Amino acid sequence: MAERFDVVVIGMGPGGEVAASRLISGGKRIAVVERELIGGECGYWACIPSKTLLRPPEVRNEARRAFGTDTPALTLEEVFDYRDYMIRHLDDAAQVEGYEEKGARVFKGEGRIAGPGRVEVNGETIEASHIIVATGSEPNVPPIEGLDDVTVWTNREVTTSREVPGRALIVGGGPNGIETAQWLTRFGSEVTIVQSADHLINREDAQVGELARKYLEEEGVRVLTGRKAVRARRNGEAATIELDDGTQVEADVVVIAAGRTPRTEGLGLENVGVEPLPKGLPVDDRCRLAEGVWALGDVTGVALFTHVAKYQGRVVADNILGRERRADYRGIPRVVFSDPEIAACGLTEEQARAQGIDATVASIDLAESIARPYTYEENPRGTLSLVADRERGVLVGAWAVAPLAGEWIHEAALAIRAEIPIEKLLDSVAQFPTYSEAYLQALEKLEL
Numbered sequence: 001m002a003e004r005f006d007v008v009v010i011g012m013g014p015g016g017e018v019a020a021s022r023l024i025s026g027g028k029r030i031a032v033v034e035r036e037l038i039g040g041e042c043g044y045w046a047c048i049p050s051k052t053l054l055r056p057p058e059v060r061n062e063a064r065r066a067f068g069t070d071t072p073a074l075t076l077e078e079v080f081d082y083r084d085y086m087i088r089h090l091d092d093a094a095q096v097e098g099y100e101e102k103g104a105r106v107f108k109g110e111g112r113i114a115g116p117g118r119v120e121v122n123g124e125t126i127e128a129s130h131i132i133v134a135t136g137s138e139p140n141v142p143p144i145e146g147l148d149d150v151t152v153w154t155n156r157e158v159t160t161s162r163e164v165p166g167r168a169l170i171v172g173g174g175p176n177g178i179e180t181a182q183w184l185t186r187f188g189s190e191v192t193i194v195q196s197a198d199h200l201i202n203r204e205d206a207q208v209g210e211l212a213r214k215y216l217e218e219e220g221v222r223v224l225t226g227r228k229a230v231r232a233r234r235n236g237e238a239a240t241i242e243l244d245d246g247t248q249v250e251a252d253v254v255v256i257a258a259g260r261t262p263r264t265e266g267l268g269l270e271n272v273g274v275e276p277l278p279k280g281l282p283v284d285d286r287c288r289l290a291e292g293v294w295a296l297g298d299v300t301g302v303a304l305f306t307h308v309a310k311y312q313g314r315v316v317a318d319n320i321l322g323r324e325r326r327a328d329y330r331g332i333p334r335v336v337f338s339d340p341e342i343a344a345c346g347l348t349e350e351q352a353r354a355q356g357i358d359a360t361v362a363s364i365d366l367a368e369s370i371a372r373p374y375t376y377e378e379n380p381r382g383t384l385s386l387v388a389d390r391e392r393g394v395l396v397g398a399w400a401v402a403p404l405a406g407e408w409i410h411e412a413a414l415a416i417r418a419e420i421p422i423e424k425l426l427d428s429v430a431q432f433p434t435y436s437e438a439y440l441q442a443l444e445k446l447e448l
Contacts, residue, residue: 003105005031007320008119008128010111010267012095013040015297015309016134020104022317030104031128033111033121038095041136041155042306044087049159050179051337052083057186058339065377076187080162087160113268117292120268130292130320133267133281134309137260137298142171145231150239153255155180164189165253169241171229172257173200175336178212180257181221182338192222192249194229194241201336204399205348207363211383211401212342229254262299277301285326287316294320303332331416335406340381343409346397346416349387358390362445366402369441371433376403384438386412388446394419400438408436422448 006028009016017039020032037044056079063069088094096106109122113133119126139154141147153161158180164187170177173195181191193200193216199209200216200223213223228244232254241249262280269276272290276282280301281289289295294316297309311327318325336342352359366382367373373380382402389396398412415425422443430437 002118002125002127003031005029005105005126005128007031007130007132008033008111008126009132009134010113010119011040011134011136011297011299012038013134013136013297013309014042014306015313016040016132018310018313019132019134019296019317020099021102022314023320024102024104026317026321028320031107031119031126032099032104033107033109033119034092035108035110037090037092038099038106039088039092044090045156045159046176047306049083049087050155050176050183052086053079053159053183054179054337054339057183061186061339062377065379067378074187076164077162083159090160110266112266113271113293115271130294131272132316133269133289133293133295133299134297134313135263135267135299137262137304139256140258140261141256142229142258144171144229144241146233147254149234150232150241151253153253155257158184158255165251166190167238167251168192168253168255169194169229169239169249169251170255170257172259173197173209173223173225174203174257174259175201175334175342177255177257178216178336178338178342180255181216182219184255185216185219185221190220192224192251194227194243194249195223195225196228198226200225201342204334204342204344205350205385207383207385208342208344208399208401212336212338215338215340215381215401224249260298260304262301262304264299286319286324287312287327288319302327303329305332305334308332328417331413333406333409333413335409337406340401340403341405342399342401343405344397344399345409345413346395347387348397348399352387352389352396357396359396360388360390360447362386362388362442362447364438364442364445366435366438370435370437372435372437373402375433382435382438384442386439386442386446388422388448390448392419393422393448395422395425400435402435404435408434411436411439422446 008031010033012034107121112120114120167190170193200212232241264276281295296312298304333345363385367380384400387397395415
């Protein structure tokens with residue numbers, strides 16, 4: 001007879017963990033299914049190791065840019081040792097034990113929906129009133145002829161390696177490509193980014209991409225936009241990569257950072273009447289797929305961010321616990337942890353106009369507008385831009401490329417989400433001197 005639970009969670013990345021923990025706290029009997037490591041891509045091969053690798057060279061660069069300071073040494077072996085500690089040495093034994101101590105049953109293996117209320121794992125069938133699909137995403141690998149013949153790293157290899165390649169070609173100029181380029185360059189690698197779009201991080205305003213390019217090129221990164229890698233061939237221990245314009249780039253490693261695809265294959269979704277869409281699983285605003293079936297995180301394709309997965313985990317758990325809750329994706333922050341940081345939320349100007357919004361935009365140079373940049377570094381950098389809806393008198397978008405932007409973008413995120421009137425924002429009082437003070441300067445420039 002099949003063992004029965006209240007809820008089965010398939011996939012234990014950050015979103016799955018939030019849902020499972022919330023449901024356990026709500027008194028539900030839970031089974032969790034994970035084919036790899038509890039903590040998922042973010043904890044072992046993405047967010048945590050990448051931000052850990054970015055921080056030491058960032059501190060070194062901050063010291064160089066500050067006044068009256070010496071430049072600290074960068075000790076790579078110690079950096080890699082701490083990175084390995086942060087990713088638990090790719091061991092989730094403590095996490096498994098922790099869930100079992102809370103009363104959850106942990107299954108290690110591939111989970112597949114066998115029918116309504118039934119999941120198969122390692123030949124065993126388990127039953128539950130609710131099934132949560134949280135299987136994440138996998139890297140897109142562009143169709144590059146000969147790629148199998150050269151050394152290729154995805155985010156997994158590049159964030160866990162203890163080696164720094166002499167030359168790296170990064171395919172993809174989005175957040176992962178930008179972050180990887182920066183830490184590899186600062187670790188001593190010669191880096192080239194190849195981006196098929198006309199500008200870096202093309203989900204954002206074009207000016208954001210141009211600023212990112214400027215700062216990367218200042219550090220020696222070669223940036224090629226509007227180009228595609230079409231073929232690769234081995235050249236001794238290295239590789240020669242040919243681009244679509246005939247340009248050839250030599251590299252020791254090809255790093256694939258060309259986005260990610262929701263992982264929907266082999267889940268047995270057809271057994272509950274669900275057909276995946278190309279962009280992911282078609283959830284409703286409660287993150288529901290079908291009767292008793294829910295989905296959250298990257299697999300939904302809504303927004304491939306850890307914080308969105310965690311938010312959806314709260315939404316799903318609350319609905320299962322009988323607390324009616326609907327997801328609202330307005331004002332979700334989007335941050336690239338480069339130096340300076342790139343942060344955005346809400347709509348770009350182009351997106352706003354495409355939705356029929358009468359948009360007005362104001363951009364300011366931070367060094368020309370506020371004092372904080374000069375107290376922070378000797379040659380200050382930074383730009384803030386706001387997008388507002390004239391008719392409603394509210395913000396609908398914002399972006400910043402500046403130090404610590406990932407921290408202070410949340411003021412705009414909250415204003416967008418709560419639809420705080422701009423007249424109220426104009427009456428706010430920011431601490432002096434802070435980067436947040438820039439909002440008042442930009443708000444006053446909006447033509448409403």
